[in-house]
Amino acid sequence: MDNLIAVIFTTTFGYAVLRVTTPILFAALGALISDKAGVINIALEGMMLTAALVGVIISAYTGSALLGLIAAITAGTLMGLILAYFSLNLKTNIILAGIAMNLMASGGTIFVLFLAANDKGMSSSLNSKVLPTVQIPIFNNIPVIGPIFSGHNILTYVSILAVIAVYILLYKTPLGLRIRAVGENDHAADSVGISVIKVRYIALALSGTLAGLGGAYMSMGYVSWFSTNMTAGRGFIAMAAEAMGMATPLGTFLTSLLFGFADALSNSLQSLRVPAEFVQMIPYVATILGLIIYATRNTSKINKARREQKA
Amino acid sequence: MRKEAFFEIIRTLVAILVALLLAFILVLSVSKEPWKALSSFLTGPLSTPRHFGNVVEMTIPLMFTSLAVCVMFQAKQFNLGTTGSFFIGAVAATIVAINIKLPIIIHPAAAILFGGIAGSLVGTIPAILKSRWNASELVSSLMLNYIMLFLGLFIINFYLRDVNAGAMVSYKLEQASLLPKLIPKTRIHFGLILALLMVAITYLFLYRTKWGYALRITGQNIKFAEYSGINTLAVILYSQIIGGFIAGIGGATELLGMYTRFQWQSLPGYGWDGVIVAILARNNPLYVPIAAFFLAYLRIGADIMSRMTDVQSEVVTVIQGIMIMLIAAERFLSVWRHRMIVKGAKQSISIEGESVNG
Numbered sequence: 001m002d003n004l005i006a007v008i009f010t011t012t013f014g015y016a017v018l019r020v021t022t023p024i025l026f027a028a029l030g031a032l033i034s035d036k037a038g039v040i041n042i043a044l045e046g047m048m049l050t051a052a053l054v055g056v057i058i059s060a061y062t063g064s065a066l067l068g069l070i071a072a073i074t075a076g077t078l079m080g081l082i083l084a085y086f087s088l089n090l091k092t093n094i095i096l097a098g099i100a101m102n103l104m105a106s107g108g109t110i111f112v113l114f115l116a117a118n119d120k121g122m123s124s125s126l127n128s129k130v131l132p133t134v135q136i137p138i139f140n141n142i143p144v145i146g147p148i149f150s151g152h153n154i155l156t157y158v159s160i161l162a163v164i165a166v167y168i169l170l171y172k173t174p175l176g177l178r179i180r181a182v183g184e185n186d187h188a189a190d191s192v193g194i195s196v197i198k199v200r201y202i203a204l205a206l207s208g209t210l211a212g213l214g215g216a217y218m219s220m221g222y223v224s225w226f227s228t229n230m231t232a233g234r235g236f237i238a239m240a241a242e243a244m245g246m247a248t249p250l251g252t253f254l255t256s257l258l259f260g261f262a263d264a265l266s267n268s269l270q271s272l273r274v275p276a277e278f279v280q281m282i283p284y285v286a287t288i289l290g291l292i293i294y295a296t297r298n299t300s301k302i303n304k305a306r307r308e309q310k311a
Numbered sequence: 312m313r314k315e316a317f318f319e320i321i322r323t324l325v326a327i328l329v330a331l332l333l334a335f336i337l338v339l340s341v342s343k344e345p346w347k348a349l350s351s352f353l354t355g356p357l358s359t360p361r362h363f364g365n366v367v368e369m370t371i372p373l374m375f376t377s378l379a380v381c382v383m384f385q386a387k388q389f390n391l392g393t394t395g396s397f398f399i400g401a402v403a404a405t406i407v408a409i410n411i412k413l414p415i416i417i418h419p420a421a422a423i424l425f426g427g428i429a430g431s432l433v434g435t436i437p438a439i440l441k442s443r444w445n446a447s448e449l450v451s452s453l454m455l456n457y458i459m460l461f462l463g464l465f466i467i468n469f470y471l472r473d474v475n476a477g478a479m480v481s482y483k484l485e486q487a488s489l490l491p492k493l494i495p496k497t498r499i500h501f502g503l504i505l506a507l508l509m510v511a512i513t514y515l516f517l518y519r520t521k522w523g524y525a526l527r528i529t530g531q532n533i534k535f536a537e538y539s540g541i542n543t544l545a546v547i548l549y550s551q552i553i554g555g556f557i558a559g560i561g562g563a564t565e566l567l568g569m570y571t572r573f574q575w576q577s578l579p580g581y582g583w584d585g586v587i588v589a590i591l592a593r594n595n596p597l598y599v600p601i602a603a604f605f606l607a608y609l610r611i612g613a614d615i616m617s618r619m620t621d622v623q624s625e626v627v628t629v630i631q632g633i634m635i636m637l638i639a640a641e642r643f644l645s646v647w648r649h650r651m652i653v654k655g656a657k658q659s660i661s662i663e664g665e666s667v668n669g
Contacts, residue, residue: 042449090640095389095449099586100635107628114623115341236453243450277465284457288436291451295444 013268014148020267021260022156023048023222023231026214027238028245028252029159029166030207035247036170037203038183042098043083044211045235046105051076051215053109056128056226057116065129069216076212077205079105084204088197102235110228123219123226130224131155131216153221155213160253162210167249169206179203211235237287244290255290262286314651319593322644326637327605330630337629338622348620355615356608362615364497368569369607372397374506374599375561376585378513379554381594383434385517386550387530390437392452393558394582395459396430398575400559401566402463403429405481405573408488408566409471418488423505423563430559431552433459438551442544448551460578467573481573490568500568507600509557514596516553526550558582587631590638606631 027044034041051072059068083101087094110120117123133153140150170176181189182199190196214234219226241259245251262283269279338352339345356366376393383390407422433455437448471481490501517523529536529546536543561581566573588606592598609627617624637643 040449086636086640090636090642092636092640096586096590096639097636099391099583100632100639103583103587103628103635104632107625108632111623111625111629114625120623233453233457236450240450240454243447275465275469277461277468281458281461284454284461287454288440288451288458291446291454292440292444295440295446299444 008265008268011144011147013264015151016264016267017257017260018148018152018156019222020263021257022153022159022217023214023234024238024241024259024263025159025253025256026155026162026210026217027235028241028256029162029249030210030214031239031242032166032245032247032249032252033170033179033210034203034207035242036183037179037200038186039087039200039204040094040098041080041083041204041207041211042095042239043079043101043105043235044207044214044238045231045233046098046102047076047079047208047211048215048218048231048235049105049109049229050079051212052219052230053113053123053215053226055216056123056126056219057112059129059220060116060123060126063129065131065220068129068220069131072216072220073209073212076208076210076215078208080204080206080208080211081201083208084201087204088200106229109226113226113228121228126225128225129220131220153217155217155221158213159217162213163249163253166210170249175199175202214238233284237283240287240291244287244294246294258290259283259286314655318648318651322648323591323593323638325644326634329637330633333633334626334630337626342620342622344620348616348622351619352612352616352622355619356611358615360496362611364494364499365614366604366607366611367497367499367503369610370600370603371500371502371506371568372561372565372579372581373584373588373603373607374510375564376558376581377588377592377599377603378509378585378596379556379558379561380585380589381592381596381599382513382517382526382557383550383554384589385530385594386526386546387533388438388441388547388550388554389449390434390452390551390554391449391582391586392433392437392455392459392551392555393585394578394580395452395456396433396555396558397562397565397581398456398463398578399433399459400426400430400562401573401575402466402562403559404488404563404566405467405471405484408484409482412485413487415487418485419490419567422488422567423560426563426566427556427560430562431556433559434551434553434555435548438548441551442547456578456582464576471573473572476572478574479576483571484567484573488567489571490564498569502564502568505560505564509560510596510599513557517596522549558585587635590635 027048030044031041054075055068055072058071059065062068079101083094083097086092086097113123114120117125119125131154133151134157136150140146170180178189178194178199179202181194182196186196189199215231218230223230237259238256241255242252245253245255266279266282335349338348342348356362376397379393379396404422404426407425408418411418411421413421436455437452440446440451441448467481468479473480473482493499493501493503517527525536525541526546526549528539528541529543533543536546565581584606588599588602591602591605609630613624613627616622
């Protein structure tokens with residue numbers, strides 16, 4: 001137990017939490033936008049994975065990390081649009097379409113990786129670029145806070161800015177109002193002249209953009225290579241984080257941090273004498289527990305409202 | 312009604328053709344020997360009895376997981392925990408197959424039953440969360456898959472691992488617990504009969520029992536089901552428990568039929584494949600064997616192609632993805648369907664009109 005506390009209360013651990021939260025946070029914000037528009041984007045996992053590979057390949061071939069990032073974001077957005085086309089125009093059940101996209105991404109990335117790097121496991125033969133880390137001036141000299149918050153990959157800061165951006169988009173812009181209206185009641189939104197399909201297209205595209213950022217971070221920040229199925233369920237964890245964050249930007253941010261904490265804990269505990277299998281289980285168990293807590297609160301609220309209605 | 316069914320078959324076939332065509336274009340554009348690649352892909356599984364045997368062997372687990380998915384999807388429960396149930400079912404069967412000594416026939420039966428129970432427990436958790444607190448079964452079942460993976464690996468690595476084996480594998484399974492092989496020169500095992508039996512049972516359950524009827528009605532329209540007095544909470548529970556049970560049996564059968572030790576270190580993807588097969592079969596158990604055979608054929612064909620030529624077997628995932636997207640797309644070819652319905656309606660109107668006039 002002393003060991004455990006010694007592990008958690010260090011600045012390196014605090015730094016690690018932010019580091020592993022970043023991809024989950026991006027994807028969770030993606031889940032948030034689509035959820036607000038009333039569409040479930042289960043393809044986040046595949047979008048991240050595809051974007052991670054695209055980022056590596058493009059940055060290796062152009063020699064520019066920025067171009068790699070742009071390509072990764074574009075890939076994510078395009079996949080969002082494809083999902084939108086199938087679910088909104090062709091009326092494919094969006095969960096099935098999402099499953100299909102995830103399956104295609106997990107196999108397709110291996111297929112393309114082999115063509116580009118002649119390897120089915122890792123992209124180490126490609127000379128891909130990494131996005132820069134940022135030292136925050138002045139801030140990084142403050143003890144404790146400096147080592148935790150400074151020196152992260154630029155996308156980690158972007159992810160925190162994205163929380164604010166998503167908040168402003170959803171609650172302070174006309175588009176955000178439309179997105180929420182469509183998610184709340186699409187028939188009502190339709191009756192006042194909002195194009196439901198158009199709004200959902202935009203929401204899914206933005207969702208893909210955010211997943212693309214998360215994917216780019218995975219292969220061009222978190223690590224400097226692509227490996228098969230490297231997202232390891234983060235897209236799904238993000239969906240849970242969003243649900244548990246009560247579908248608000250701040251809540252999503254906090255729950256993403258919680259999962260980041262669990263993830264970082266499982267990384268650092270590997271040095272202690274706990275069976276590795278249990279340690280690796282932590283983020284997933286935390287997700288289920290979080291989901292239960294969220295769901296119980298939600299149902300008790302509904303029950304309370306019902307009781308009050310009766311009284 | 313007949314015409315609708317006919318239309319669905321045509322639509323499925325067109326979707327498969329489109330997917331295959333795109334895959335062929337992909338092969339043509341990346342391969343230096345495209346014709347060899349295509350022919351080994353399409354005819355490879357038929358080339359030797361062993362290869363054809365591989366197809367049938369793979370059909371067995373696919374049938375189990377897709378039956379599990381059929382039951383849950385018919386109730387509109389998007390529980391994706393089939394993968395976890397399948398895995399933990401195999402782990403549970405390993406425990407029985409190593410630790411207990413029983414006579415033949417009884418031993419595999421006990422192991423498979425225990426696997427089924429373990430699998431159904433995995434199905435129960437998302438079901439309870441959904442029925443009690445309305446928590447999304449989709450997310451909780453996805454998380455459970457990972458938990459089951461690590462739980463299973465813990466059991467195998469800490470209690471059943473054979474340290475002398477060199478690799479991370481369990482002790483040898485008791486000889487009496489293994490399922491007998493059916494056809495010499497292949498590894499086709501008794502699980503095939505079990506799987507076909509399961510197809511029949513699942514079909515009868517869904518279409519010939521009260522529970523199955525309640526399950527299907529709930530899936531089609533949960534509000535209607537509630538108003539007509541069906542206990543939809545119970546349906547949500549038992550559909551996922553049964554689904555988990557079938558998947559668990561599948562995992563146990565696969566282990567006892569194909570292996571002599573437990574040797575998986577990651578989740579075998581049969582749960583996701585089950586979704587593909589179930590969609591191809593329109594969630595109808597009767598079509599599951601055909602759809603499972605078809606997918607297994609594609610997989611083995613792709614494997615043979617990647618061994619013989621420079622095209623990687625993952626090309627098959629592109630085919631799968633496009634197939635699912637197109638088949639699940641209600642609007643795909645809907646213009647044609649619409650025309651057919653209008654024509655039928657006009658015909659019946661004119662017939663009625665004539666009978667009134669005459």
